[in-house]
Amino acid sequence: MVMDRRILPLLQEYLSIFPAVGLLGPRQVGKTTLVRNLALDRDSIYLDLEKASDRAKLKDAELFLKDHADKTVILDEIQLMPELFAELRSLIDEQREPGRFILLGSASPDLIRKSADSLAGRIGYLELTPFYLGEVDASELEKLWMRGGFPLSFLAKSERESQLWRQNFIKTYLERDLAQIGLSTDPRLVERFWMMLANAQGGIWNGESFARALGITRPTVNRFLEYLEGSFMVRVLPPFHHNIKKRLVKSPKVFIRDAGLLHSLAGVDSMDALKNQVLIGASWEGFVIEQITATFGAAYEYYFYRTHQGAECDLLLVKNGVVKTAIEIKNTLSPKLTKGLQITMEDTGAEGGFVICRIDQGYPLSEKVRAVGLWEFLGRRPQRQ
Incomplete structure (x- = not known):
């Protein structure tokens, strides 16, 4: 029998504090399932960056993300588009509200090029481990x-x-x-x-x-x-x-x-x-x-x-x-x-x-x-x- 993921209260706390929250961990550990079942304070939109159709929506990332400024935007497998971090920084600085972005990734910030620098002070990182x-x-x-x-x-x-x-x-x-x-x-x-x-x-x-x-x-x-x-x-x-x-x-x-x-x-x-x-x-x-x-x-x-x-x-x-x-x-x-x-x-x-x-x-x-x-x-x- 598996209980609730213990990270959930901390994740909710981070979403109430940081404009962006990075939930990192290995593939297949349950990040997407956890986040898609969150009770968020506002509507959300989910993009899977492994899908060409979802990447295409971000061809003009600034325009797309501004059009959804009233939603929590969930970007899955963010390490596939590290160039988004600079765009997210500008958007957060224009409208600094908690819980605007949830970034899911299968690599540490050190492997996601420039992410730590681009969003310093704007993002809180959490690691989702396998069941313990x-x-x-x-x-x-x-x-x-x-x-x-x-x-x-x-x-x-x-x-x-x-x-x-x-x-x-x-x-x-x-x-x-x-x-x-x-x-x-x-x-x-x-x-x-x-x-x-x-x-x-x-x-x-x-x-x-x-x-x-x-x-x-x-x-x-x-x-x-x-x-x-x-x-x-x-x-x-x-x-x-x-x-x-x-x-x-x-x-x-x-x-x-x-x-x-x-x-x-x-x-x-x-x-x-x-x-x-x-x-x-x-x-x-x-x-x-x-x-x-x-x-x-x-x-x-x-x-x-x-x-x-x-x-x-x-x-x-x-x-x-x-x-x-x-x-x-x-x-x-x-x-x-x-x-x-x-x-x-x-x-x-x-x-x-x-x-x-x-x-x-x-x-x-x-x-x-x-x-x-x-x-x-x-x-x-x-x-x-």
């Missing part, structure tokens, strides 16, 4: 982990249907979507790169190693990573090094963000198969990180910690430069307090620590460290069946 634990039934954690959170994958009638949807999503993304956001290259090469990332889930980024394996240059590999990150497929988790005197790892860790896509890219087709894979620990780590970031959003900055001596911590939650929480993520029913977590907390001054694992009921491991299940950490206990 706060949006599904409490009994469906394992299903969400296996299938991922894309609605058509998670809600599929069978595992086979879910697998086929994800396989076709990957194919379409490689063959069409990447080119539309500006990465024109051999899709098979990007597919190999993406599969390599899946099999190195949660590893320290080494662009030189990927470049050698693929027979391409390091700048090209870095460009591939930039586009996968900018289209919400990959999370690049930076290392924490503020005011730390030790020698620290300075390269980021890289994760496939959606667990279902990770499993498809790695050739894992069932939970039973995943349980027999070395990948399972990294899969659980990436899944937990995505649940935490989706739940807490911009309330924190997110880092990992690793020294050259080997002490490490999977995730730090940082606010205003202060490490609030240090987290180890373990796919185990028997968590232990590790030296790495203790050292991390001493080095960073973390206020508290957690080991997030596969248990139902949490318990303390030390005065400042608690072992918890993911539901408990997120602040919502599952109902017993």
